[in-house]
Amino acid sequence: MNEFFDFIMARVVPALNTGLWVSVQIIVPAALLGVAIGVTAGTLRVYGAKPLAKAMNFYVSLFRGTPLVVQLYFWYFALPYISIGGFNIVLSPMMASIVAFALCSGAYQSEYIRGGLLSIKKGQLTAAQALGFTPVRSVVSIVLPQAFRRALPGCGNEIIYLIKYSSLASIITVNELTGVGRGIAKATWKNTEVFMVVGVYYLILVTVASFILKQLENRLCIPGFDSNRSS
Amino acid sequence: MTAQTPLLRVENIVKHLGGHRILDDVSLNVPKGRLKVLIGPSGAGKSTFLQCVNFLLPPDEGKIFLEGREINGASKKELLGLRQHVGMIFQDFNLFDHLTALENVRIALIKVKRMQKREATERAMDELQRVGLVDKAGLYPAQLSGGQKQRVSVARALAMDPKLLLLDEPTSALDPELIGEVLAVIRELAKAGMTMIMATHQISFSASLADEFVFMEQGRIVERGAPSELLGKGRASRTQAFCAKLNELTGENAE
Numbered sequence: 287m288n289e290f291f292d293f294i295m296a297r298v299v300p301a302l303n304t305g306l307w308v309s310v311q312i313i314v315p316a317a318l319l320g321v322a323i324g325v326t327a328g329t330l331r332v333y334g335a336k337p338l339a340k341a342m343n344f345y346v347s348l349f350r351g352t353p354l355v356v357q358l359y360f361w362y363f364a365l366p367y368i369s370i371g372g373f374n375i376v377l378s379p380m381m382a383s384i385v386a387f388a389l390c391s392g393a394y395q396s397e398y399i400r401g402g403l404l405s406i407k408k409g410q411l412t413a414a415q416a417l418g419f420t421p422v423r424s425v426v427s428i429v430l431p432q433a434f435r436r437a438l439p440g441c442g443n444e445i446i447y448l449i450k451y452s453s454l455a456s457i458i459t460v461n462e463l464t465g466v467g468r469g470i471a472k473a474t475w476k477n478t479e480v481f482m483v484v485g486v487y488y489l490i491l492v493t494v495a496s497f498i499l500k501q502l503e504n505r506l507c508i509p510g511f512d513s514n515r516s517s
Numbered sequence: 518m519t520a521q522t523p524l525l526r527v528e529n530i531v532k533h534l535g536g537h538r539i540l541d542d543v544s545l546n547v548p549k550g551r552l553k554v555l556i557g558p559s560g561a562g563k564s565t566f567l568q569c570v571n572f573l574l575p576p577d578e579g580k581i582f583l584e585g586r587e588i589n590g591a592s593k594k595e596l597l598g599l600r601q602h603v604g605m606i607f608q609d610f611n612l613f614d615h616l617t618a619l620e621n622v623r624i625a626l627i628k629v630k631r632m633q634k635r636e637a638t639e640r641a642m643d644e645l646q647r648v649g650l651v652d653k654a655g656l657y658p659a660q661l662s663g664g665q666k667q668r669v670s671v672a673r674a675l676a677m678d679p680k681l682l683l684l685d686e687p688t689s690a691l692d693p694e695l696i697g698e699v700l701a702v703i704r705e706l707a708k709a710g711m712t713m714i715m716a717t718h719q720i721s722f723s724a725s726l727a728d729e730f731v732f733m734e735q736g737r738i739v740e741r742g743a744p745s746e747l748l749g750k751g752r753a754s755r756t757q758a759f760c761a762k763l764n765e766l767t768g769e770n771a772e
């Protein structure tokens with residue numbers, strides 16, 4: 287038992303801590319970008335002009351309809367071979383991961399935002415317009431803040447998923463939590479111990495994220511917008 | 518604007534919705550300080566008419582003049598300006614659910630009129646005072662009764678300094694015991710000289726305040742006149758028949 291503990295503390299934890307930092311550097315920007323993309327795409331899908339709404343629908347079906355691993359491979363391996371106006375874009379493994387996760391997450395987030403937008407009674411838009419709000423301003427000031435509160439539990443869930451699928455970055459050579467774990471496991475043959483600890487790290491990440499999301503929900507909580515409600 | 522120019526002049530409005538002619542050649546003049554009351558059965562086109570007046574539903578044909586100036590429906594800027602001058606009260610209040618009573622009244626002052634926050638707050642509190650809800654300023658719509666919500670929505674409209682107020686059945690969604698508080702606010706407004714068009718079934722209440730009853734049916738104005746004239750004893754008006762029917766249903770006593 288002691289030997290196990292020593293091995294964990296001496297070999298596994300220091301390495302995983304560096305991996306954890308890499309994971310965080312992928313997860314945080316990808317999650318924030320994902321929400322931003324989701325709000326934009328979701329809003330355009332509901333209120334955008336026809337061609338824009340259609341384009342966003344296409345984006346969502348494309349990114350929800352293909353495996354994330356394939357998307358990762360695309361951004362990392364395939365993109366450098368595609369010439370865009372004479373330029374070839376080469377993304378670092380980190381950048382490719384962030385781009386892939388943000389775009390994939392954004393597609394799902396837009397679904398939650400869209401649902402939130404559709405749940406807001408249309409009368410409030412009419413009232414805003416009757417007060418002289420422009421259509422854009424009434425959506426931004428009146429509908430979106432409400433839709434976002436309605437969507438928050440779902441958006442939070444998507445961020446929790448993102449934390450877990452961020453482990454896929456390891457397959458395009460990013461040394462994040464899972465990648466580092468795999469390295470130690472290979473070198474030491476201690477698969478059980480190592481991956482158990484890796485699991486605990488993800489559990490901690492998810493717990494911290496859930497806590498932050500809960501705080502956010504509480505902060506944004508308003509009578510009539512009970513986030514525990516199932517709607 | 519001369520004394521004779523009505524504040525609002527609506528000429529021969531036609532509106533189609535879903536392939537049906539919902540408004541058929543409707544005209545109405547509203548002089549400053551008067552209350553016009555729209556009555557008529559459900560589906561007559563009262564709501565549609567009110568929404569045409571501030572171009573929430575642009576009319577297909579006809580003209581609308583505010584203070585003698587024709588409203589150009591094609592100009593977005595002019596429409597936004599028009600709506601700042603024409604307040605609207607809805608049957609189901611349409612308060613902004615994520616904002617407190619105070620913020621509901623204040624938001625258009627800040628976002629539309631570009632007022633400073635402090636000035637806007639003062640103005641909003643004045644309006645809440647007027648409708649007797651200063652002590653509810655910090656409450657959200659979900660925490661207000663129907664009557665209180667409707668009074669907030671009146672305050673919200675008044676804060677914009679409207680020249681004209683459109684009221685679409687302001688008490689129809691209220692429990693009977695809450696109607697009085699909203700009618701009291703409307704009575705005060707009428708007495709203070711606010712120009713209004715109101716669709717309502719509160720016949721006896723509006724008879725004492727209205728300058729004219731306008732009876733609509735199937736998208737047309739079928740009868741119009743002073744309340745005393747239409748409701749007077751021995752007159753066989755459509756309005757009177759309609760009121761008798763209403764009374765049967767609600768037990769309201771039209772004098």
Ligand SMILES: Nc1ncnc2c1ncn2[C@@H]1O[C@H](COP(=O)(O)OP(=O)(O)OP(=O)(O)O)[C@@H](O)[C@H]1O
Pocket residue numbers: 534535536537539557558559560561562563564565566
């Ligand atoms: N978007 C629409 N598409 C098609 N028909 C519509 C639309 N909106 C309203 N109508 C129809 O227009 C007619 C008039 O409706 P409106 O709401 O103006 O009547 P109203 O006099 O306000 O009735 P109520 O007393 O029930 O409020 C109704 O027959 C309604 O079904």
Ligand SMILES: [Mg+2]
Pocket residue numbers: 563564565685686
């Ligand atoms: Mg109506």
